[in-house]
Amino acid sequence: MEQTKGKLKLFDLISIGVGSVVGAGIFSMLMSGMAMTGRSIALALVGAMLITLLQQVRSIFMSSMFALDGGMYAQQALILPPVFTGMTAVVFVFSNFSFSVFGISIAQYLSQLIPALAPFQRILGVVILTAFFLVTIKGTGFLAKIQNVLAVCMYAALALFIVFGLIKGGTAEAAATPYFAGGPMGFLMAIAIMSFTCNGATNVINLSADTHNPKRNIPLGVLISAGICALIYFLLGYVASSVVPFAQAGSATLGSVAQQIMPGALYIFFVVGGAIFALATSLLGGIAAISAPIVAGAEDGWLPKSWAKRTKTGYPWVVMLVMYLIAVVPAALNFSLDTIVSFILVPGMILNVVTICLSFKLPKNYPDSWAKCSLRCPYWLYCVLLVLSMIASLITAVFSLLGLDMIGLLGNLLLTAFLFGFSFWRVKSGKVQLHSIESVKAET
Template sequence: MGENKSQGLGIKELTSLAAGQVIGAGVVTLVGQAIGVTGRSVWLAYATAILLGFCIIFPYIMLSSMIRVKGGNYTFVSTILGDRWGGMYGMAFTLNMFACGMFGLSMGTYMNAIFPFLNVKVVAVVMVTLFWIINMMGVSFMAKFQNIMSLFLFLGLGLFIVIGLFHMRPGTFDLSSPEFFTNGADGFFNAVLLLVFSCTGQSFVVAFSKEARNPKRDVPFAIIAATGIILFLYTMIAIVASGVLPIDQVAGKPLTEVAKTLMSRPLYYAFVIGGPIMALATTLNSSYSVFSRPFHQMTRDGWFPGKLGQTNKAEAPYRILVLMYIIAVLPILLNLSISTITSNVVLVGRIADVVAIIAVIRLPKVLPDAWENRYFRMSKPVFYVVMALCLCATLFAIVLSLRNITTTLAVVTIVLIILFFVYATLRQKSGKVHMEKSYELQ
């Protein structure tokens, strides 16, 4: 797994993957919901959410500056906290596979909105299939495709921003206006809570550490660069979304409603394809690789049958990708509620984040050589203080999100965590788990 300067993913590809993973259709749908609870101060709420999200994912920046991992976050959790915790974390992370079907279905919905003759489910299956094929052709090919789509994504969102800035209503930045902080501090923080977890997906680029040319430098910078990109894009989009029309006309509405009033029909179509559809496409494209990485390494370590981890000539774990494809397509074909399935695993992922951060905090002690050879330099006392703040930020966001949790979701979350821990314990005791070293320090 040695570093190859002439091949692999560079800073441009990694940034494109990080930005594509974090910029999803959520920015199109969530802005209107956030406007509904905080009015024109939505852009401040988005900026706050991005900064809070950055605190949540900062441990991954420090992690990726210390070691290079094969299996994404699963690898270092196993290395630092032990086999059982690693197995439990890995299973929780692989639940993200269910999101691929939701991305495809959302793409079908947007395509149907501009081309009503298209069937939503047919488009969803076609899109899920297309990006599955692309990922079967290997990471390098997938990354090149991602670069092209990311360009169209930025052009689409930029079109909305540029046109919108020429149609702003007076008082857009008047903080004393009654249209700012419409529900006071509670409304503002509810908006931040609504938005924060749509601002952390760039950390998933850690999964591409194996293919990076200079992982300890480029992966952290890709996360930072993607955060800067969404800080600019999201706040500007929120300014336009809340500043063109009266608040009561945009509260709870997607960006497409604002775009219709701003753009001619051809430009509107260009925005929908370049904005929300490309946002979903880039996320779906990278998700296959991101979510298959821990699963692949877990098959090598014995948590699942080893045959599942076999790769093709492009080094893509084709059997795992086939499994992911089935998980994505079946709910679409069977008319199951993918959004309900996805929401039932999101909270599990948030709890898994806490486990990952604890692992990062212990990393300097367990792997002192990794700490000594880190790319980003800071003293241990500063490191521990910063990591403690990041852990508090994560717990704070989780606790706030629990206010809106349903009883069913709470029960499902608890049951899943128990099942994962029991399975990890039994599998380890069976003697079938043989963890391999899936990281390197240089």
């Protein structure tokens, strides 16, 4: 991104955080969760948001201790042994594959509204991805303005859905459904499944270089974003479970619920401002957040040095071009990447567990930064939160692994082996120097 230090305020971070969370997941998975637990889906969504937030405790505390231009990659580099740090750098590159899905999904929604576009979905998806990447050329300040407009429209669309749902009231059949209709296990399953729709608030950690007072505003941005999303999700779940009976949840969608409770014109606004803009904010927030860790990985020597090149204004044009190609080529070829994206599950789990274990030493290794952090708390409470973080991570990991087929499991094992081998080779080559954390090391 263009070097625009101090331009991102707390409101900008909240817009990016909320936009990164509220995406296609809640629109496609809400009813699946409701089919597991019935009317208690609203509570399950709050639980899922709490689980997701607990998983990121270490990152949130670190963002209040250090202002690292490399974002979450640099956080990992500060804690992990070099081989694991190299794995982190490559995983950030793989994450760009998911952007292709967002572009195609937006094209599909537009084709539903304008049937004449249906034969051109692939081309439309490429055009959408291209447009979003072009927005980043103007820098994070301009990107934040676009994100704010999209986020406000999304808030309005979701608010209308909730208001009309509350005014109209629920159906008698839905009201007859008891809470925890699927039993305790169904409720826990719903929490685990819905946690996949709650990720994204920590994207703002990667924007440290362009944020005003990052040690204060970034952790606040993450926490406030998560709180807003929890409230939105709770109300969406409450309205949907008040309208759709438990027995019909598996075949319903959030769009079909909107059709029942909203007038025609407002329903269209809900599809555009809710579904399409939710996808758009997730895509834009993701693009904005991923570039800094990849640039830092290139500067440290894990990735080609050429990827760290910038224009005179500071725009990392090589990385953005690489990210664009990774996202747009699969969309242009209509190649599904769901399985490939799932291959980073196991290496991501390994990195997360190792990082949490090593995070217990952070306050003692960096006492000055710990004493000055904006989220000060007793050390024992910090340790308790880390233990809860590990438990939350393991719960999500178990349910995620259960969802893998043989191809997914084999792909995860092969990619994990490749990442270890690649990182070990780069360390032995002598080309790796962790420049991204030199400022912190200098302080100590």
